[in-house]
Amino acid sequence: MTGRRLFAKILLGFLCTFLLITQGVWALFSLRDRKSPPESAVAVMIGPTLVNMAGRAVETNGVAGFAALEKNLSPEQRHRLRLVPASQEGPVPPVSTQTQLVRPVKAPGGKAYNVHFDRSLDKGWRLNIPPELLVIGFVAGMVFSALLATYLLRPIGHLRNGFARLARGELDVRVGSAMGRRRDEIADLALDFDQMAARLKQLVSRRTQLLHDVSHELRSPLARLQVALALARQGGERQQASMDRMEREVERMNELIGELLTLSRAEGGTVGVDEYFDLFGILESVVEDVRYEAAPTDVTVALRVSNGADEDLPPIRGSSELVRRAVENILRNALRFSAGGDVIEVEARWSSRNGAFTIVVRDSGPGVADDAIDTIFEPFVHGVGGGLGLGLAIASRAIAAHGGTVAGRNREPHGFEVTMVLPARD
Incomplete structure (x- = not known):
């Protein structure tokens, strides 16, 4: 599931970047070459002339004249110019509308036609990019995203496995060797993970040793306290010496506990930051x-x-x-x-x-x-x-x-x- 999410994010980012680049390049060339307007704008500007030429061609040679004129037009102009029999349109439309130019004409045989010219600028592909190029970009994005996701997910998988093992208490786990010959930020992260694991192992070992040392340090004065207490119970001349011994051992234990508290405070980084x-x-x-x-x-x-x-x-x-x-x-x-x-x-x-x-x-x-x-x-x-x-x-x-x-x-x-x-x- 993680791999699919990462793949989808990379693919979406690639496609957005692809569209932004293509549209940016189109806008850049459009702004730099203002003297040469787009072909669609040229076609709109010469629309009335084409309608008049087409009308005269139909009046002179009929449908054959219109076909001969179309052969000499560009694909953009040919796409906008149409000859429609008047019988198929019913009433004769207005001479012009906001998006259409219309001229009623009659062929030499008397048959009526209407010459139409579409002067709308909103026709065609809106992204100013050929659909074929968009398909190529999508396929390339799929391949690129899959390779990049695989390249990123493999070391991330090693890191996730390392964290899982570390959470289970396996302090000897290391992931740096699994990175191979990578020399990037992910490999640096793996090295940091190894250093962290080594440091955790060292800290746990120190804590274990500290507990062992504390128990040893406390055991000796406790043993001497027990001996002194037994002698004190016997009374006699040794009672006062036993009491003095117990007092010294209690002071030693109190000093040890105080030192341990100070050590714990220092190790925990508990400092008065406002002082x-x-x-x-x-x-x-x-x-x-x-x-x-x-x-x-x-x-x-x-x-x-x-x-x-x-x-x-x-x-x-x-x-x-x-x-x-x-x-x-x-x-x-x-x-x-x-x-x-x-x-x-x-x-x-x-x-x-x-x-x-x-x-x-x-x-x-x-x-x-x-x-x-x-x-x-x-x-x-x-x-x-x-x-x-x-x-x-x-x-x-x-x-x-x-x-x-x-x-x-x-x-x-x-x-x-x-x-x-x-x-x-x-």
Whole structure:
């Protein structure tokens, strides 16, 4: 049914285009060649002359004279001129009407005739196109529409089948290979479908892994809570220590749930689109907080802002809390890896060329294994300083929710660098 609808639309479009082109060409040549009026107009203009000539021919030579005159006329003039016996018309008609010229005549034998000339311009084919050409156009349109519909429906069928399989949960389905050697928009759509399917598979896998990791993270404190609860019930000297243990485990679970809620909010792109804030102002506030935390360890946090003092910087649109959490998590991760006397460098700059803010955080810690750099921004990756493994994941998702990017790399000879790019949107 879909194929028939598409075929009918293509055929109708082809025929409409065909008629418009033919009529347009006819109108164009008619306007360009005004000095040569159409043959029908010429025939109307010389109608009275032809009637008089035909009348004299009949009066001189009868029907034979009229036939001899017709042989010398054009088909258009011959079609309009007629000789009718008066006995077949009854009363003699008026000499002329709006669309007819009539002249009563008598042949040499005395027989009466009427010479008729049709001067109507509405006779003949109204579309100014030969019927044969219209038939050829219709047949060509049928063939062209059938071939085009087949050419379009075959890849569309592969795409529909792919969507149906994807809806059934077959995340491994791909349709790009079924496009063959096509290099058009439909082939690009198939590639986009494959990328979408791969992304869906990745997201589902991540969700499954996230549920597994959450259950694992919750199982450990719950197990310790059960042990502490059993010891508390026994009373004695261990009761207070058991209560302290339960309090710590409850706090850990509460922290985990809070981090998961923040991660879910960041991944869902839930940002306050009506909130505008100063990114450099938030950065300065976060740096001050981290400096306070770094004071006991003798770690210096140095902030350098470029291109910010002399420019009217645009505000950031989104959630200031999410952005603050992202910068704070990255700075605290750098602080966790820094030893006494180290310097954490924070560089912030605005680029009017690409309309984006860039924040770079550099530490002098041991860095990250090269094969683990791509995974440190995933949830529950504990190779970045203990904790819940959600800090960098929240930072990555929060920046991505604002249209930005986060990337990390090792420094030489040691240390780690995280670069955040955040566009300023209108």
